[in-house]
Structures are given as structure tokens and as C-alpha cells.
Amino acid sequence: MKLELISFKLCPFAQRAIISLNTHKLDFKMTYINPMNPPDWFKDISPTGQVPLLRVDDQVVFESLVITEFINEISNDSFHPSSxxxxxxxxxxxxxxxxxxxxxxxxxxxxxxxxxxxxxxxxxxxxxxxxxxxxxxxxxxxxxxxxxxxxxxxxxxxxxxxxxxxxxxxxxxxxxxxxxxxxxxxxxxxxxxxxxxxxxxxxxxxxxxxxxxxxxxxx
Ligand SMILES: N[C@@H](CCC(=O)N[C@@H](CS)C(=O)NCC(=O)O)C(=O)O
Structure with missing residues (x-):
């Protein structure tokens, strides 16, 4: 599975995804954009125009909390308490x-x-x-x-x-x-x-x- 995180350096929402990916030691490509002045390719794939966006092969996952839940689901160690x-x-x-x-x-x-x-x-x-x-x-x-x-x-x-x-x-x-x-x-x-x-x-x-x-x- 190929992962690419589309992010903005100052974005606290994207930072959650980076922490989650790194906690689970998942390989990913990082691409920075400025969502205030986004490239056309980003506009084409982002439903909200916001970062973070996680490209998973040819699909996109958006919303930081959905991205962190997805990262948890594809990882071996759970990132949540067991109860x-x-x-x-x-x-x-x-x-x-x-x-x-x-x-x-x-x-x-x-x-x-x-x-x-x-x-x-x-x-x-x-x-x-x-x-x-x-x-x-x-x-x-x-x-x-x-x-x-x-x-x-x-x-x-x-x-x-x-x-x-x-x-x-x-x-x-x-x-x-x-x-x-x-x-x-x-x-x-x-x-x-x-x-x-x-x-x-x-x-x-x-x-x-x-x-x-x-x-x-x-x-
Ligand atoms: N609810 C979103 C919020 C993301 C968000 O607000 N991202 C900001 C950057 S930190 C953004 O892309 N702003 C550009 C815009 O709203 O057009 C999430 O949790 O992912």
C-alpha cells in the first residue's frame, strides 16, 4: 500500500496524521502544499480544499481524525485503549x-x-x-x-x-x-x-x- 500525506507545514491537523504515521512506523511520502494557494492537481483530488489529505494508492482519505483512525486500522499495534x-x-x-x-x-x-x-x-x-x-x-x-x-x-x-x-x-x-x-x-x-x-x-x-x-x- 502506497501512502502519501499532503500537508501544510504549519497545519496542526496535518501534524496529527504525521505523529500517527510515525508512531506506527509506516512509510509514507510527504508532499507540502499551501492550501491558501493550492496547485490544480490538489484541487482535483481534494473534496474540501483542506489538508491533510492521505493518498492511499489511487484513493484519497480526508479529515485528520478519519486519517488517524485509518492509520490505526492498517497498523498492527492499536493506537486506542482496549476497553x-x-x-x-x-x-x-x-x-x-x-x-x-x-x-x-x-x-x-x-x-x-x-x-x-x-x-x-x-x-x-x-x-x-x-x-x-x-x-x-x-x-x-x-x-x-x-x-x-x-x-x-x-x-x-x-x-x-x-x-x-x-x-x-x-x-x-x-x-x-x-x-x-x-x-x-x-x-x-x-x-x-x-x-x-x-x-x-x-x-x-x-x-x-x-x-x-x-x-x-x-x-
Ligand atoms: N476538519 C479538518 C480541518 C483541516 C483544516 O482546517 N486545514 C487547514 C490548514 S491547517 C486548511 O486546509 N485550510 C484551507 C481552507 O480551509 O481552505 C481536519 O480535521 O482535517
Whole structure:
């Protein structure tokens, strides 16, 4: 089976797929495009115009969460906990994590009012996760699962934003999330899921958006 992941370097949704492919040690070709200015061949094969897109031989799979489930299905080791209810619970929180990415988008692009609204929305969600997250290293204990791959791109971006500002989105009030974030960002498949210098590109992206967050950047 030939796999090709069509991605965009800054895309947190695509990063989930990269972490999943690398966790399962699957060979794949990586093709980067800019979805804001896509090549014609991409328009022809992408139903939504969005990345990530996984080409599997001559078929395409789209939507990051469907891609990660597909990767799990074609792999030998399960990327989910074994109990059905725990698996369902993980999938619910994985879906929840996609809404957090929408809040982050508002934080990066919005004016002061939008920034504050998005920050409240983000922190309300983080608080909910904090209440159900155990003190364990990862979401399900010591095993790195799909839910960890779904949240890692979020924690990576939160940690960059905190580094670039005076901790504008500090996680300090969330003890369990702080531990989870610290542990996730040390995992090799997470560290290696972005190209070198992506933190600088993310900084430049915040600057270029000229939202309220860009006024909080420390030089
Ligand atoms: N629900 C999609 C969201 C993917 C998404 O928003 N991708 C962005 C890049 S990070 C994109 O392709 N944006 C271009 C567009 O929406 O036209 C998924 O989970 O795969």
C-alpha cells in the first residue's frame, strides 16, 4: 500500500496524521502544499480544499481524525485503549480537541475583543479537560495513544505562544494539563512531527496576521 500525506507545514491537523504515521512506523511520502494557494492537481483530488489529505494508492482519505483512525486500522499495534467505553471516551475528547484549534485560530487572528472571547472559550474547554484528566503522564496513563497525537499540536502551539509572549496563555492553573503538555512535548514522534524552524515560522505567522496577539509578542 502506497501512502502519501499532503500537508501544510504549519497545519496542526496535518501534524496529527504525521505523529500517527510515525508512531506506527509506516512509510509514507510527504508532499507540502499551501492550501491558501493550492496547485490544480490538489484541487482535483481534494473534496474540501483542506489538508491533510492521505493518498492511499489511487484513493484519497480526508479529515485528520478519519486519517488517524485509518492509520490505526492498517497498523498492527492499536493506537486506542482496549476497553470500548474508554475508546469511545477518547474519541469524544479527540473531537472536542478540534474545537480548541478553532479557538486558537481566533486567538492568533482576532482583534482584542475576538482574542479575549477566544481565550475565554479556550480556557473554558481546558478547565473541562483538567477535571477529567488524571495525574498520569499521558491521557490514558503511560501509553501514548491517538488522543495524545490529537492534543500534541495544541500544546506545542500553546507553548510557543507562551514563549513568544509573557505567558499570554499560561497553563499554570491546570496542574494535570501542564504535566501532560510537558510530557507530550518530549516525545520523539511529537518533536519530529514538525520541520526545523517551525516555531520561527509560527512567530512570523502571528506577526503577519496583525491580530491583537501580535502586539503581545516579545522581540
Ligand atoms: N476538519 C479538518 C480541518 C483541516 C483544516 O482546517 N486545514 C487547514 C490548514 S491547517 C486548511 O486546509 N485550510 C484551507 C481552507 O480551509 O481552505 C481536519 O480535521 O482535517
Amino acid at each position: 470500548s467505553i474508554q475508546r469511545a471516551n477518547n474519541r469524544s475528547w479527540i473531537l472536542f480537541s478540534s474545537d480548541i484549534l478553532s479557538d486558537l485560530f481566533g486567538i492568533i487572528t482576532g482583534d482584542e475583543e475576538k482574542f479575549n472571547q477566544s481565550k475565554i472559550a479556550l480556557f473554558t474547554k481546558l478547565e473541562k479537560i483538567e477535571t477529567i484528566k488524571s495525574a498520569a503522564k499521558f491521557f490514558n496513563g503511560n501509553d501514548f495513544n491517538m488522543i495524545d497525537a490529537a492534543f500534541a499540536p495544541i500544546f506545542m502551539r500553546l507553548s510557543w505562544i507562551n514563549e513568544f509572549t509573557n505567558n499570554a496563555l499560561s497553563l499554570d492553573e491546570f496542574k494535570h494539563l501542564s504535566t501532560w503538555s510537558k510530557e507530550l512535548l518530549q516525545v520523539n514522534v511529537v518533536k519530529n512531527s514538525v520541520v526545523e524552524g517551525l516555531d520561527d515560522a509560527y512567530y512570523s505567522n502571528i506577526e503577519a496576521r496583525e491580530g491583537y496577539l501580535s502586539t503581545l509578542l516579545i522581540d
